[in-house]
Amino acid sequence: MNRYVGPDALREVLQAFSSETVVLEIQTILPVRAIGKTVKASHKYQQITSSIKEIGIVEPPVVCRDKQRPETYLLLDGHLRIEVLKELGRTQVECILSHDDEAFTYNKRISRLSPIQEQRMIAKAIERNVPKEKVARALNINTRSLLRKATLVDGICEEVVALLKDKICPLATFDVLRKMIPIRQIEATELLINANNYSVGYVSAILAGTPQTQLVDTAAPKKMKGMTAEALSRMESELARLQQAMTSIQDTYGQDHLHLTVARGYLAKLVGNPRIAKYLEKHRPEFLSEFKNIVEMTSTIGAD
The missing domain is CATH 1.10.10 (Arc Repressor Mutant, subunit A)
Structure with a gap:
């Protein structure tokens, strides 16, 4: 039952950042970690450098005041941006001022x-x-x-675009999908998502197991290095069976999951009963061991 909470019981929610950005001298900002030579040689660092040169800072660094030295600031987020600005000879930067120094939270949910x-x-x-x-x-x-x-996304059907819109996958994966007709693109994408594998090698294997009639160019024979026509034919059959099995599992997964959850709760009561546990230990110790394993499961999904 919901309990009424009066207005006086509500505590004020403090704002984590200043409502306006501040322009600071870069020399007053103290980084909390060093940037190594390996990082500076990375593609990401070069991209940030190019972006700042071309359009400036997009996301202001986050700083907080140093409690021991109020005239200086601790850099919580934006070390690469500040390092690039220093290399470019900039002396000032627009920053977001934080009211605490919890630096670990900024990139946790990136x-x-x-x-x-x-x-x-x-x-x-x-x-x-x-x-x-x-x-x-x-x-x-x-x-x-x-x-x-x-x-x-040219040549990629809208359903696949929606499925992959937030997935990190290689550009070449789309090149392979583009060789399939739309319905096959959707099937292949579902296989990628179910396996959580978006590699070019995996999608190429799916392409090899795709019937000729489901390719955009039905006249061009499929070719994979080191595989004969017979091997490709067997792969098509195996992939078809795999898709059928996965569809069957998906159709019954919800019901099976519910049954297992209910069974787990019932077994927990049995094992928790001292008289029943003692009887099983004496007459059916193998049952008691399996029951305990099921009860101790933290998830009904198999471990990785």
């Missing part, structure tokens, strides 16, 4: 940009007449790579 999300961002920039060369420089890629990213 979301990486998926290829489809990146494609939409690039396509929208091009639609707004931003020069392709400028976008390419900001992303630290050449124009040819930019155009490939911009046309990533």
Whole structure:
């Protein structure tokens, strides 16, 4: 039953950040970790450098005041951005001022940009007449790579785009999917998601197991290095059986999961009864051992 809580019992929610950004001298900002040579040589660091050179800081660094030295600030998030600004000779930066120093929380729930999300961002920039060369420089890629990213979903059906919109998968995976007709693209994508494997090798194996009639170019024979026509035919049959088995499991999964949960609760009561536990230990010790294993399961899903 819900209990009434009066207004006086509600505590004030404190704001974690200042409502406005502040412009600080970079020399007053103290990093809490060092940036090594390996990081500076990484592609990510080069991308950040190119982006700042081309369009400036997109996401302001997060800082908090040093309690021991109020005239200085601790850098909580944005070490690479600050390092790039130093290399570029900048002296000031716009920052978000935090009221605490919990640096570990900022990147804990970070979301990486998926290829489809990146494609939409690039396509929208091009639609707004931003020069392709400028976008390419900001992303630290050449124009040819930019155009490939911009046309990533060409030939991919809408259902697959929706399924993969937040998935991190190689660009070449889309090249393989593009060789299949839409219905087969959806089936292949579901296999990728169920296996949580978006590698080019896996999707190429699915392509090899795809019937010729489900390819965009039905006249071109399928070829895989080191595989004969007979092996490809067997792979088609095995993949078809695998899909059928997975569909069968999906159809009964909910009901099976419910039955197992109910059974687990019932067995917990049995094992928890001292008289029944003593009887099983004396007459059916193998049953008691299995019952305890089921009861101690923290999840009805198998361990990795």
